[in-house]
Amino acid sequence: MKPELIITARGHAGTMATLQSDFNSHLLSEAPDRDAFLRQHAPTVRAMATFGPMPVDGKLMDALPKLEIISNFGVGVDAINLDDAKKRKIIVTNTPDVLNDCVADTALALVLNTVRKFPQSEIYLRGGNWASRGPYPLATSIGGKTLGILGLGRIGEAIAKRALACGMKIRYHNRKRKDVAYPYDPDPVALAKNSDVLIIVMPASAETNRLVGAKVLDALGPDGYLVNIARGSIVDEPVLLRYLQEKKIAGAGLDVFADEPRVPPEFFTLDNAVLFPHVGSATAETRKAMGDLQIENLRLHFAGKPVKTRVV
Numbered sequence: 001m002k003p004e005l006i007i008t009a010r011g012h013a014g015t016m017a018t019l020q021s022d023f024n025s026h027l028l029s030e031a032p033d034r035d036a037f038l039r040q041h042a043p044t045v046r047a048m049a050t051f052g053p054m055p056v057d058g059k060l061m062d063a064l065p066k067l068e069i070i071s072n073f074g075v076g077v078d079a080i081n082l083d084d085a086k087k088r089k090i091i092v093t094n095t096p097d098v099l100n101d102c103v104a105d106t107a108l109a110l111v112l113n114t115v116r117k118f119p120q121s122e123i124y125l126r127g128g129n130w131a132s133r134g135p136y137p138l139a140t141s142i143g144g145k146t147l148g149i150l151g152l153g154r155i156g157e158a159i160a161k162r163a164l165a166c167g168m169k170i171r172y173h174n175r176k177r178k179d180v181a182y183p184y185d186p187d188p189v190a191l192a193k194n195s196d197v198l199i200i201v202m203p204a205s206a207e208t209n210r211l212v213g214a215k216v217l218d219a220l221g222p223d224g225y226l227v228n229i230a231r232g233s234i235v236d237e238p239v240l241l242r243y244l245q246e247k248k249i250a251g252a253g254l255d256v257f258a259d260e261p262r263v264p265p266e267f268f269t270l271d272n273a274v275l276f277p278h279v280g281s282a283t284a285e286t287r288k289a290m291g292d293l294q295i296e297n298l299r300l301h302f303a304g305k306p307v308k309t310r311v312v
């Protein structure tokens with residue numbers, strides 16, 4: 001008998017195909033009647049595979065009393081209420097490390113594109129402006145500038161390596177100081193003050209909600225750039241929008257937004273923002289590796305073995 005599994009929403013196609021062949025899978029997002037769907041599967045479902053931002057809270061867990069494991073596709077587990085899972089002794093797993101290099105590549109690209117304005121310069125060329133109006137205005141160099149990393153974990157370290165290769169200096173802030181050579185700042189405001197480019201890499205949680213707001217952006221100042229590859233919830237998005245419109249910071253590079261896939265259209269009119277549609281880990285190789293790890297955790301659990309990457 002294949003174990004019964006709920007898949008919260010459609011995700012990476014190859015991973016979905018394997019989940020659907022190895023498990024008795026049921027897709028929650030496409031259920032015409034969510035309550036009836038949950039009632040139908042409550043007696044048998046022992047596992048959940050989560051994709052994307054659909055919230056998984058105590059109420060949903062209680063609707064599935066046989067649930068033993070939630071296996072997330074992605075390193076960030078902010079959509080899952082970890083305290084609720086812990087209380088119910090439900091295992092939660094994620095997909096760390098396999099995406100570090102890919103996300104760090106995206107981070108470096110976003111830093112470069114934001115500060116050097118490459119996307120805007122291409123739009124300028126495609127609009128026929130080069131011949132009619134002359135060269136694109138000069139941008140700013142990243143060499144010699146300081147990259148402040150808000151959240152120096154494994155992805156942050158991979159970003160630091162790349163930024164150092166471009167001649168940037170590194171500083172960081174974490175809740176706890178780490179045993180690393182980079183200078184430490186005791187809080188996000190101090191880090192912003194000491195940085196030319198502030199990059200958000202920390203996990204999202206209740207404590208980090210809207211952590212980057214007016215105070216941090218004021219400290220970054222009119223010559224400073226903000227880059228976010230973590231979660232949109234960490235930034236006070238309306239405040240950031242206003243700071244970009246009023247040029248209170250020099251620019252922003254955003255791979256993540258507060259209410260994905262919806263992005264406030266006011267961002268589209270800004271010349272000082274570079275916007276990516278959450279492509280941090282979006283390569284065929286990395287998404288396959290993430291899916292393989294998500295599935296491996298489920299298989300290990302049902303083989304009675306410890307999972308590989310447990311969060312709680």
Ligand code: 8YV
Binds near residue numbers: 076
């Ligand atoms: C993915 C991510 O875009 O790992 C994460 O936390 O945000 C990304 O790698 C996401 O998990 C895809 O659903």
